[in-house]
Amino acid sequence: MDPVIDVRNLVKRFRGTRRTAFAPATPDSLALDHVDLAIPEGQIYGLIGANGAGKTTLLKVISTLLLPTSGEVRVLGHDLRTEEAAVRSCLGLVTNSERSFYYRLTGWQNLRYFTGLYGMDRTTLERRARPLVDRLGLSRAMDRDYRTYSTGMQRKLAFIRAFVLETPVLLLDEPTSSLDPLSSEEIRSLIAEECQARDQTVLLSANNLLDVERLAGRVGKMSQGRLTPVESASDLDESLRVARIWLRDPRSRVEATLRTWAGGSPGRPPVRWEVQERNQRTLLRVATEEPERMLPEFLQFLLGSGLAVESVDLRSVDLEEEFLLAAREAEAEASGASP
Amino acid sequence: MSGVPVNGSPAGAGLTVRNILRKAYLFTFLRGWAVWLSYPAQAFLTLVGWVVPVFFYFLLAGFLTSSSSGSPFAGNGQGYVAFFVVGLAFQGFVTSLYGMLAQRIRSEQMMGTLEHLLLSPTSPSAVLAYSTVFGIMLNLLAMAAILGVGAAFLGVVFHVALTAVVVSVVLLIVSNLGMAIIASSFILWMKQGNPVAVFFTLYTQLFGGVFFPVSYLPGGLQVVSYLIPLTFGLDAVRATLLSGAGFLPILPDLLWMVFYTVVTIPLGLWFFRWTLRRVREDGTLATY
Structure with missing residues (x-):
């Protein structure tokens, strides 16, 4: 039809x-x-x-x-x-x-x-x-x-x-x-x-x-x-996982560090991320389809860059996170930066 | 599933008498009168605005001229007062027609209703046509008020050839519709400022034989006056309303008005459709 x-x-x-x-x-x-x-x-x-x-x-x-x-x-x-x-x-x-x-x-x-x-x-x-x-x-x-x-x-x-x-x-x-x-x-x-x-x-x-x-x-x-x-x-959780990482560093510093992720090592997969400042802390959401492979290396990268990671949890992506990630990507694309 | 299942007709857009009357009612009484009368102060002041200029020009005429049979207005047998009363009554038709359609479009833009009007199966040309009806009705009131004041207070006597008057007035209106549509298209396009309406309002007042006969104009400018249908319309209406003239003496005027109707209405509709297409390309249909 x-x-x-x-x-x-x-x-x-x-x-x-x-x-x-x-x-x-x-x-x-x-x-x-x-x-x-x-x-x-x-x-x-x-x-x-x-x-x-x-x-x-x-x-x-x-x-x-x-x-x-x-x-x-x-x-x-x-x-x-x-x-x-x-x-x-x-x-x-x-x-x-x-x-x-x-x-x-x-x-x-x-x-x-x-x-x-x-x-x-x-x-x-x-x-x-x-x-x-x-x-x-x-x-x-x-x-x-x-x-x-x-x-x-x-x-x-x-x-x-x-x-x-x-x-x-x-x-x-x-x-x-x-x-x-x-x-x-x-x-x-x-x-x-x-x-x-x-x-x-x-x-x-x-x-x-x-x-x-x-x-x-x-x-x-x-x-x-x-x-x-x-x-x-209702099927969103099957395709994407989001790591919610709380950091004690200011948002600007976290964003500056993240921009060096892909350029730091040629083997690193690109990640989709979105950052918000909440109660003087920074919430970093990172979306990935392979959390087991990517997350350890990513956390090591954050710690190695001198960022203060407070906690990490991994959960299914919900629509709001999907929306925020998409918005962040659009913003980055518009400004010519890599998301 | 296709179309809107309303009354069994596809979207109720058909040109049946019932549909036409229903839409004429909606545009005239609901969107027209109900809204207009909901502003009582504006309605009252509009009425005052129709009537006061009649006295203004009457006093001016008394000051500047003597309305004796020796004046250049003796052609109608009643001097200058009758001349300007008819001029004023019918010139309002033209100028407000230019302003009203354009104003209609602009207020639809501002109220956010334009998109919903154009989304309906009623075609844009039909929307324009129905919108005109209210303007014409309002101006019929204005005309009656001005002519009534002329007859009741200023001594104007009418010798009416009814059929010829009706035909003259109808042609006076339709021969100006095309330019009114062009004026409203400009509003759709430019949002603010209406060069066509302003130009034609001033132009018709100066050259249309409203307040003084066209023969008063210098030779070259008389030619300009014949480029507007109002000149012929006022000639015809004065002759049929004041002197009881039949069709024969006003035939050239009627033919000129038919000519303007045939030329300007298709031009106006074409320009409106072009403008509508343009604003739909630019995404500025509802902006103002």
Whole structure:
């Protein structure tokens, strides 16, 4: 069966600007670098990656709001370039911005307006929206102006708008950003149940990794516009181990030492690392698939460099660590340094 | 599974009468009136803004000229007051049409609703068309207010050839739509500043025969005045509204307006689509 979302060799390059008397020139930037992605019907695909990695750009290209530079995108077999209207009619989108409704209209008026653009009548809207409104606790707010809504209520209304359309495909950009833990959990349950009930195909980008862990059947990691598949969230522990090493040295010193690792001896394997300063100590996370082989040599290197190692433990990588490592790699790559 | 299962039609985007009326209602009454009237102070001040200039020009006219039958405005039989009342009532259509569509686009950008509008199966051209309806309705109110003040307080007497007036007004509006679409495209592209709207507002006030007849302009500039459809529109409306003229005397004016309609609307739509494509390439659709 053909995938519902089928992305092949997708490239999105943003044009730079010329230098003017008031602003310096900006170079072209490659936001999506030959992205391939195939999502079958009914699957929730999670995208993780640092800010600026290209997650939102990918969602916007698929939703037709951005034009691709090259490559192919098909949604339910409709080609994005030649059947744009058909693609749009298959999609529901929840953006990560609260600004997507009319502030001077009530919740119901806003829903009536946006669903009316899809030809939905009032009766159908009421029938589809009422259970969602009740479930998300918006019943008493729906006759109030949108401008009086809290951030959580605004996000919930955005979800109701997306779900009542009952589109076969949903694009969710950071669905729980700026929500408190309780509301986040409510939204996650809603997504899981509604999408399963309708067999909706979902592409979900997330900074809150719990979203991906709880919802996604498959996960992809975006970094500098490139998408690499990660094993499913529940399988992460089988592929990667992380050594958590606490050091008494300042972060800058630890980072400076780590930069000499690969150059110190030609036989040393490259390692993925990420450093954080916590309570005047430094937490170094090192990811490896062969901890037994690499870790002793690595610890020897640290001690030999004069660093004060306090403790070491080895554990399975979780999504947050995967995310941090990817972000660190992207940062290092952008600055031209070896990760 | 394909398309949105709404009312059994694919995405409800079809051009059925029901769909068109539903969307006209949504754009006009919900997004238009409901929002406009939710700012009562603005609504009141807008009304004042329609009416006050009528008195301003009336006093100015009294000071500068005598509105006797010997004046150059005697063609309409009622002197300068009737001339500028009609000019003011219908010039507002044009200038606010330029400003309103552009303003609409800009406020959609600022509210973050533009992306969701364009994501719907309603085509961008249809979004523009529906957005125009509210602007036109608002200007019909303005027109009625200005003409009403003219009749009630300033002694303007109307001799109306109704069908000819309606045709003239419709053509006056549609012949300016193309340029209004171009103005709104500029906002989509440039975000701030609207050279087309500003230029046309000033240009039409100066050259469109709003406050004084085109014949007052020096020879070369009279030619410039015929490059804007408002000149022909005001000629036709004055003749049909003040003197009860039928279609024959205003036929050349109507034909010129048809010409501008046929030329500028396709040009405006083409430019809008080009601009939309450009901002979608640049990723600046929702930025402002």
